[in-house]
Amino acid sequence: MRTALLIARKDLRQRMRDRSAIVLGLVAPLLIAALMSFAFKGTETFHYQLGVVNEDHGAIATELVHALSSSTSRSILTVENLSSPAAARADVHDGHVAAALVIPAGFSAAVAQQHPESLSIVTSVNNQVAGNVTRSIAASFVAQIDADRLSVMTALAGGAPANTLNALSAKAATLRIPLQSVERPIGAGQLSAISYYSPAMAIFFLLFTISFASRSFFVDRTQGMIERMRAAPVRPAEILAGKALSVLVYGTLSLATVGVITSTAFGANWGSPFAAVLLGFAMVISVVCLTALVIGVARTQRQAEGFSSILVFGLALLGGNFIVISSSPPLMRTLALFTPNGEAMRGFSDLSTIGGGLGTVATPIAVILLFSALTGGAAMALARRAVS
């Protein structure tokens, strides 16, 4: 153990002198997490400018404009009245508004007389979300009109006098469709971009440890230092343990530092510190095992660099370090659960949204440790040969 500590201390000293280690372990994850958080900030508090062209000014059109300007709608959109469909197209094209709704002249009368009439939505490929939301609002409004109409028709069919038509219509207009979707997240909180991308980037750059730790092993071997260690009364297992320990310490420090800085400076929510530390530590253990596997499989420094690059980017893509995994296709979501970083991301997301402690991340930790046991077992057999 003393020799393993000696080797680990020496490795860490070398790593700390290497500026790239500081950049990869600390600066890059903080910077990229901040940038991605900034880039995706709009997705968590979505709000846009909706241009409205009211060429009708009838009762129903007024009701629609009123609905769009209501306090409920104001949380996601701000209405800007536009003069004409041409102005709407120009403003959407120029990005002054994200989308526009055109209420044609005669719309209210057509609805009252049960003639088909269309609401036009002007959208831009640059903001498809705004277009989709506007389309949904329009569809919802049309559904409400249909429901009103159905109510009145039902009342008349049930024997209501024809002279009560206006009263019935007015009454129906005050009713709202009883079935409405209501957002009820499973956790108490919402997953903010910074809370997702802080662990995502910390883990992504932690994965890079595989690359430079395995490269460092082969540099040591090329420089004859592994041989020099083996010429001393040192067992191959002690050399491997020393190398593993340095990865463990470096990885833990990197993850912990990014965690502390992003939560204190950027407001990222990592959830329970105790559970987050355990989950992070499990992730670091899996990185140690993956590093040993690369050392065991590779024959040369170049091979080690190639294998680790494939591993780092493959895992990052599958595990959701670049994109929010819940937005991915079902196959990707399933594959993510077969990667240690995917499990870790799931755990950190749950800690941030559901809250709780160790119970919340028990399953991800167990899966990561199982993954580590499998890769570590294979690695030990192969890596011993690399040292010998």
Add this chain to the structure above:
Amino acid sequence: MAAMPDGPLLRCEKLRRSFGDRAAVDGISLSISPGEIYGLLGPNGAGKTTMIKMVCGLLEPDGGEVTVGGRHVSTDLSVKSLIGYVPQDIALYPDLTASENLSFIARLYKLTSDVVRERVAEVLELCELSDRANDRVDSFSGGMKRRLNIGAGLLHHPQLLVLDEPTVGVDPQSRHSILERVQEFGRTGMAVLYTTHYMEEAERVCNRVGIIDHGRLIAEGTRRELVERLGERDRIELSATGNLEAFAAACRALPGVDSVATTADAVQVVASDGRRMLPHLLEAGEPIDVTVNAIDVTEPNLETVFLHLTGTALRD
């Protein structure tokens, strides 16, 4: 240094090691006593480094055994504390200082902190690098790195020092300094196994020499013993131009010629009574248009022995 055992410190018995079908070391036995400097002399690829790696426990032999101080190298890890290994290539961390390198290597031998400090200072002094102790190794000259590389093998005061061609690529001044140090190690009672393909180094520093070729120890003894094997033979070097291979073949056919080898610009001949042979050798070159530019007749040395035993020049 710890108390020296009676008899040889290093014993190698019928060591064998193959790489694929090629036998790198083929049944070599040798022993080295305390205070003895043993030179393992042979051309590149003869099996010297493989032999050394088995002695240091870095390579498992296919057959045979190595003991140091009576303890088996392959089974007793602690025996490595008796061995100081100086690899052929510089094995130091370029991004650490001289002091940090030595301190790290010393601690691998489980020395206490006080002893480590003392030994690091001692080795830096020995390597004449005390004033560069806190400089990174990548700022050192080749000679300084070489000296430090050797010093790293001495930190734990080994009883057996194994040096694998320590002077390769070293300037003459540093080489001289290294050879002086090696002789000094022998005088202090350390057993030294020294591999080289420089005959003059082996002649200068080694008490006993083993000549290795194609993985076999083909001769062993003191310089005098080996040279005496040649009897009254001389080594004649004929610097010449023309078809040297044909010239060598013509020389080889002459009675009294024991062995002939060619180098890039010369033919080396081992023959009884060299001065008497000289006219015949010159005549042998005439029909094949070989022009002899210079002739050097020397007393037999280890190179002559090697040439005589293997039929090839040592630096082929």
